[in-house]
Amino acid sequence: MAVKFPDESLKRFDEIVRRYPKKEAAMLPVLRLAQEEFGYLSAEAIDYVARIMETPVAHVYGVVTFYTMLNMKPVGRHHIQLCRTLPCALAGAEKISALIKAKLGIGVGETTPDGKFTVSEVECLASCGSGPMMQLNDDYYENLTEAKVAEILEKLK
Amino acid sequence: MEKILLRNIDAPDSHTLAAYRSRGGYRALERALREMSPERLIEEIKASGLRGRGGAGFPTGMKWGFVPKDSPKPKYVVCNADESEPGTFKDRVLIEKDPHAIIEGTIMAAYAIQSHTAFIYIRGEFSFGAKVLEKAIDEAMQAGYLGKNILGSGYDLDIILHRGAGAYICGEETGLLSSLEGGKGWPKVKPPFPATHGLFGCPTVVNNVETLASLPWIIDQGAARYAAIGTEKSKGTKLFSVSGHIRRPGVYEVEMGYPFKRFLEEDCGGVPEGKKLKGVIPGGASMPVLRADEIDGVRMDYESFQAAGTLLGSGGVIVMDESACMVRAAWNIARFFAHESCGQCTPCREGCHWMEKIFRRIEHGEGRKEDLDLVLSVSGNIMGNTICPFGDAAAMPAAAFVKKYREEFEEHIRQKRCVVLAA
Numbered sequence: 001m002a003v004k005f006p007d008e009s010l011k012r013f014d015e016i017v018r019r020y021p022k023k024e025a026a027m028l029p030v031l032r033l034a035q036e037e038f039g040y041l042s043a044e045a046i047d048y049v050a051r052i053m054e055t056p057v058a059h060v061y062g063v064v065t066f067y068t069m070l071n072m073k074p075v076g077r078h079h080i081q082l083c084r085t086l087p088c089a090l091a092g093a094e095k096i097s098a099l100i101k102a103k104l105g106i107g108v109g110e111t112t113p114d115g116k117f118t119v120s121e122v123e124c125l126a127s128c129g130s131g132p133m134m135q136l137n138d139d140y141y142e143n144l145t146e147a148k149v150a151e152i153l154e155k156l157k
Numbered sequence: 158m159e160k161i162l163l164r165n166i167d168a169p170d171s172h173t174l175a176a177y178r179s180r181g182g183y184r185a186l187e188r189a190l191r192e193m194s195p196e197r198l199i200e201e202i203k204a205s206g207l208r209g210r211g212g213a214g215f216p217t218g219m220k221w222g223f224v225p226k227d228s229p230k231p232k233y234v235v236c237n238a239d240e241s242e243p244g245t246f247k248d249r250v251l252i253e254k255d256p257h258a259i260i261e262g263t264i265m266a267a268y269a270i271q272s273h274t275a276f277i278y279i280r281g282e283f284s285f286g287a288k289v290l291e292k293a294i295d296e297a298m299q300a301g302y303l304g305k306n307i308l309g310s311g312y313d314l315d316i317i318l319h320r321g322a323g324a325y326i327c328g329e330e331t332g333l334l335s336s337l338e339g340g341k342g343w344p345k346v347k348p349p350f351p352a353t354h355g356l357f358g359c360p361t362v363v364n365n366v367e368t369l370a371s372l373p374w375i376i377d378q379g380a381a382r383y384a385a386i387g388t389e390k391s392k393g394t395k396l397f398s399v400s401g402h403i404r405r406p407g408v409y410e411v412e413m414g415y416p417f418k419r420f421l422e423e424d425c426g427g428v429p430e431g432k433k434l435k436g437v438i439p440g441g442a443s444m445p446v447l448r449a450d451e452i453d454g455v456r457m458d459y460e461s462f463q464a465a466g467t468l469l470g471s472g473g474v475i476v477m478d479e480s481a482c483m484v485r486a487a488w489n490i491a492r493f494f495a496h497e498s499c500g501q502c503t504p505c506r507e508g509c510h511w512m513e514k515i516f517r518r519i520e521h522g523e524g525r526k527e528d529l530d531l532v533l534s535v536s537g538n539i540m541g542n543t544i545c546p547f548g549d550a551a552a553m554p555a556a557a558f559v560k561k562y563r564e565e566f567e568e569h570i571r572q573k574r575c576v577v578l579a580a
Binding site: 062070123128130139 | 231240241242243244245246248249274280281282283284285317319320321322323324325336337338339340341342357398399400401402406407408442473475477481485486489490492493496497499
């Protein structure tokens with residue numbers, strides 16, 4: 001299947017590019033749009049972005065691999081990103097990590113076979129006073145306890 | 158103490174234009190546009206003594222003053238909202254609770270250097286904050302604080318909200334500019350400085366969220382009032398984010414020069430009951446740790462932290478009591494920097510991974526006698542040998558942990574296990 005923005009996204013693409021003094025500056029928002037549209041940034045998606053941004057594929061590939069929020073593999077419907085950096089670690093993030101992995105039966109960087117959950121461990125998300133914390137898709141969940149995490153996972157299952 | 162930065166955050170709907178205006182918001186901008194020339198505004202900020210709150214502490218007015226007035230190129234202002242320094246979560250509070258203070262400050266900075274396009278570069282993970290800011294920018298536009306002919310002054314400005322995509326290095330100002338230009342967040346060699354060769358090679362000022370949010374109060378109340386707060390060289394108030402083993406974590410606004418020990422024990426409630434303080438990182442994970450016996454007499458300002466052998470940095474205070482393993486803490490921080498190194502400079506790209514690997518093996522009972530000197534050698538070879546301050550930021554804490562808690566590291570190596578967490 002050829003990768004291409006539907007009309008609606010093409011309109012958004014034009015709006016995004018128009019906002020910037022130079023087209024090249026629109027790279028991150030355009031990649032984000034592509035990720036929303038296609039789920040993840042496959043080789044075909046990267047080719048397509050390079051074409052519409054009028055830039056070499058190698059440049060787009062370099063950008064995609066540089067940033068942690070741009071995914072070259074599909075991620076689950078619920079993407080759990082647990083902070084592992086010092087303040088959260090001091091607050092007990094390792095225990096929370098062990099619990100999440102045990103509950104879902106997968107390791108860090110893996111997705112459940114049903115495609116529902118992906119677990120990542122990430123660096124500081126600027127929520128250090130309310131650790132341990134995780135980001136679930138767009139939202140922050142703070143002051144996590146084992147009971148709280150178990151409840152969140154149960155609801156999503 | 159009168160609050161300057163956190164003055165609005167507890168008001169109902171503090172993020173809305175109506176609430177902000179009802180508390181005197183945009184009054185300072187009106188005054189600046191009506192009564193002050195750009196030069197006069199720069200002088201006023203110079204006189205306030207305000208220094209950049211992103212970490213480096215460079216005088217804000219002076220930074221603006223470096224922008225050439227006669228450049229034929231467009232000029233840009235960028236608000237650095239890429240808050241990513243471990244232990245720091247103050248900008249997030251301002252973004253979510255007082256976005257109009259950031260916008261008002263950004264307009265003032267742009268007016269001062271006569272820029273007509275400003276960007277707010279917000280870290281990609283702040284989805285909620287981006288929504289709040291987007292709404293606030295729309296409100297400001299509708300009310301005539303942005304766009305063409307702002308408040309009838311003849312001055313035009315647009316603010317573009319730009320979301321990052323997950324990379325600590327984009328908080329470094331030239332890395333941020335590379336990212337905003339659509340590439341990897343690779344820092345650039347300075348000089349030339351962004352003031353003359355910034356975004357797309359044009360004159361650019363990059364200021365931190367907290368710096369910009371300080372501006373409306375300074376213009377409203379006058380530089381002299383601001384300069385009367387704090388110490389001789391560190392003026393005004395500063396936000397400190399407090400985390401780790403502390404009873405009342407959170408964001409605090411502190412007058413520069415406040416006693417650090419009193420702050421930790423009284424304002425923040427001290428370490429949990431029955432525990433002893435072991436160490437504290439005062440300025441975010443990239444700053445050297447202080448041992449418990451080193452905080453006596455230290456004051457919360459740029460000079461005093463520096464005299465104590467560390468730096469104020471971003472004001473990210475990470476507290477560790479005796480239950481913390483310093484090898485594990487050093488490993489955690491080294492792992493952060495190994496993950497976040499942009500890979501451009503060899504000493505940093507290679508050295509950060511070496512330090513992470515060495516700390517990891519010590520913590521897991523596989524350390525070697527020569528490892529501690531090896532860490533010091535690696536960190537010493539990173540220091541000062543990289544394009545941007547990231548290298549120093551990785552090297553300084555690693556060396557400080559080893560030097561200040563050497564016995565604990567040696568004990569791990571001797572006993573071939575973690576001697577703190579096992580206890």
